[in-house]
Amino acid sequence: MALWGSKDSFNNLTGTVTVDYSTKIVTGSATSFTTAGISTGDVLSFGTDSSLGEAVVAGVTSETQISIASTQFLSGAAIAGAAYTATQQPVYTLGVGSTLRGTLGGPALIYGVDATEVGIASATSAFGKPGAFAVAHSGWVSVAATYTDCNGNVRVKSEVLVAGGINTSFDADDDALFPDS
Numbered sequence: 471m472a473l474w475g476s477k478d479s480f481n482n483l484t485g486t487v488t489v490d491y492s493t494k495i496v497t498g499s500a501t502s503f504t505t506a507g508i509s510t511g512d513v514l515s516f517g518t519d520s521s522l523g524e525a526v527v528a529g530v531t532s533e534t535q536i537s538i539a540s541t542q543f544l545s546g547a548a549i550a551g552a553a554y555t556a557t558q559q560p561v562y563t564l565g566v567g568s569t570l571r572g573t574l575g576g577p578a579l580i581y582g583v584d585a586t587e588v589g590i591a592s593a594t595s596a597f598g599k600p601g602a603f604a605v606a607h608s609g610w611v612s613v614a615a616t617y618t619d620c621n622g623n624v625r626v627k628s629e630v631l632v633a634g635g636i637n638t639s640f641d642a643d644d645d646a647l648f649p650d651s
Contacts, residue, residue, distance in 0.1 A: 499534070603628075
């Protein structure tokens with residue numbers, strides 16, 4: 471199992487999920503976990519915009535059942551018939567979304583950004599500023615919040631968590647900030 475992969479979003483997820491906190495079993499309804507390619511070490515996010523928390527996959531039993539390693543980063547609220555997403559983000563980033571969501575919101579705050587997307591982000595204008603979403607390097611990037619600096623300029627905070635090389639390619643279907651080209 472790798473520490474992280476190259477999928478910042480699985481594009482073929484279906485159905486909804488229910489989580490049993492006591493057994494750490496995720497049961498899907500109309501899901502296809504194995505067909506979708508979810509495997510041990512991937513990260514599941516529950517609820518709209520990860521509002522119900524995140525968990526690391528400990529094992530995939532079938533198309534409709536997954537075990538999770540811990541409930542530590544789940545909200546504690548009942549998770550039944552909930553939307554879910556899956557990524558291969560670094561597992562040490564769990565919980566970032568719940569504490570640093572900031573003003574950007576969105577389904578995830580950790581993005582896989584390849585070298586091409588670094589260039590696109592640098593050229594993209596937002597808040598009246600060219601390059602508002604510029605990031606320092608390709609790799610796994612956390613985009614935490616927008617803020618206004620002392621001169622009244624809106625800025626976006628980001629941090630490279632795992633640097634990627636020139637050949638890094640990330641696979642996703644619907645990144646809000648850095649769409650794949």
